[in-house]
Amino acid sequence: MALSERKEKIIKAVVDSYIDSCEPVSSADIKEYHLPSLSTATIRNELATLEEMGYLDQPHTSAGRVPTAEAYKLYVEKLMPERKLTKSELDIVRKYFDHKITEIGDVLRSTAKVISEITNLTGIAYISDVRRAVIDNVKIVKLTGNSALVIIVTNLGVLKDATLSVAEDIKDEYFRAASSFITGAFSGHTIGEVCDCDELVFKITEEYKAVFDTIIEILKSYVIDERGKVVLEGSSKLLEQPEYADVGKAKAMFRLLESESELLPVLESRDDIGLSIKIAPEESGNAPECAVVTATLTNNGVNIGKAGVIGPIRMDYSKIVSVLEYIEKTVSGLSTNDKREKNNDKEMAGE
Amino acid sequence: MALSERKEKIIKAVVDSYIDSCEPVSSADIKEYHLPSLSTATIRNELATLEEMGYLDQPHTSAGRVPTAEAYKLYVEKLMPERKLTKSELDIVRKYFDHKITEIGDVLRSTAKVISEITNLTGIAYISDVRRAVIDNVKIVKLTGNSALVIIVTNLGVLKDATLSVAEDIKDEYFRAASSFITGAFSGHTIGEVCDCDELVFKITEEYKAVFDTIIEILKSYVIDERGKVVLEGSSKLLEQPEYADVGKAKAMFRLLESESELLPVLESRDDIGLSIKIAPEESGNAPECAVVTATLTNNGVNIGKAGVIGPIRMDYSKIVSVLEYIEKTVSGLSTNDKREKNNDKEMAGE
């Protein structure tokens, strides 16, 4: 059934007001700040029918109204005001991404951090599936005496690099040759493929067997380590929210954040593109009530992963959406071969 | 004035009991669990004099006794039982360090994380002073088309590496030559020296001017970024502690953790070696009461930084000391040219 315009206005008033104050909204509040032309009695009548319709709740008889998840859903879909980032918010984002960021892990951490800082909620970021990353390039560089660095470049960015011990007397040339050999063998394959297949498929010669094995090892442990690893930043920010004024509630929420097996289903979204807003998702099981807003991160058009916020159902969706939209754009602009606007890049003069 | 053996036993009983339960300790408790041979009245007499001496406190007249900071200090110095890590605790530590860890930042994060996991408090780790790190080696590696990776190896380990954009047509040889030239110029100098000095000192020829400038830039921004940066892991663990059952207290503590300017003086310890236990340090100013235990991390005998825990004054010092001692040893064993016992390293066969 369609809602009258007035009913929608009242829902918006309740949600806006409740987001701001976290206190049940009375008919007088609505009259004063949102609909001065109506009497409180009329508003009360509307409130009563909206409650019957499932949009509002009443903690007890003599209390104001509180929005239900249904009301929030309608709000984000239709009623929410558009909002632009303020100057200072833009500055915060720029500050975080004004550096040279290489590793995927760093991108995730920075993203989660900046989101948390602006929204005052917990920022989350994660890679959808490392196994799907396509290897572009593998470099092995000798560092000091007996250690070497393995750098694996994928379409998602530079994977965390790993050192390995090597015999002192191996020459630079060997590493160079090994690098280009391995690059030739792996390039174009996904990490998943490389992990699963054995040396025969890649036609590895005896000479580079050892390097091959080592790199497979590194990839395998990387895949295991990062499987569904979610980066969380600013979880303590949740304490600022009045819904967690009770330490028990706060603990329950932290438990959810710390348990990856419970958290992941809550985060997952159907759509692989754009923003996803999940309000009180069923997947959360007996975990505490929460809402999750995520944006899809891309790099050169490739889906890297997701970033967003998690927090109580009462959150400033309007602000969060504008932040995430901006971050989505910014992160997509970061990449190994980017052309960023500002002086973020210093071209190195050729020889 | 010297304490009688019995007084010490009673202090130990109070501290042990209070660490365990976080509840004021009554004379009956002490009799039952620690000194059954004495009567509660005798114990009460002792408790009264210990309170006068400043070792104990009484929340109110009809409550049991609570140890003062003085009592904790005596406890860690003299009364604390020795404790070995349990099998499962050892396993946790091994799990964290069983990987190839390259970057300093990763060492810090892992260390803080494992400490937090075992102690159920907030783990901290930080580098004493990046500017004092001595550069060993600088490598510039071309990755894909127009991006290159700069790897700076110091005596502390591999610094976070940074990418830079380069013209497409630069050849590998140029990077190789630039790497060895820059290594020749910087090797043996500290990061601080390199940041402060200009090109003349390093006799940079025109040819490598651009690389030189870029690397200086990277180092400078690194030094600024990491100045006094403290890695914190598991801050939400603090909520498990009953002293933060009140959200206000918890928030105050989180504020301390988030403010580097307030946190650093609390962490700093006089001694540059071994374990430091600071109980209710004066430096904390008007920040909430806390205790900090830190160990010095070394790498090839070089002082890297500190790692430890921060939490309420009531913490299981005995356990923490044993954990930190073990971690101190383990981390010192990690290094680019290490000879670790187990199969953590796979030697790569020569050519």
Added chain:
DNA sequence: CTTAGCACTCTTTATGCTCGTCTGCTAAAT
């Protein structure tokens, strides 16, 4: 010096009470 016993202090918990807020309903007004 140690101990038993008892009075005393102070917190904790439960109970009852008042006050203010906000609603729901009814009847009148538009």
Added chain:
DNA sequence: ATTTAGCAGACGAGCATAAAGAGTGCTAAG
């Protein structure tokens, strides 16, 4: 038919009071 004013009723927040329980301090005896 909708809106509004007015009023009774419901409920929580806050406060005082009372009773119960825990643990001490003190005194006097062992």
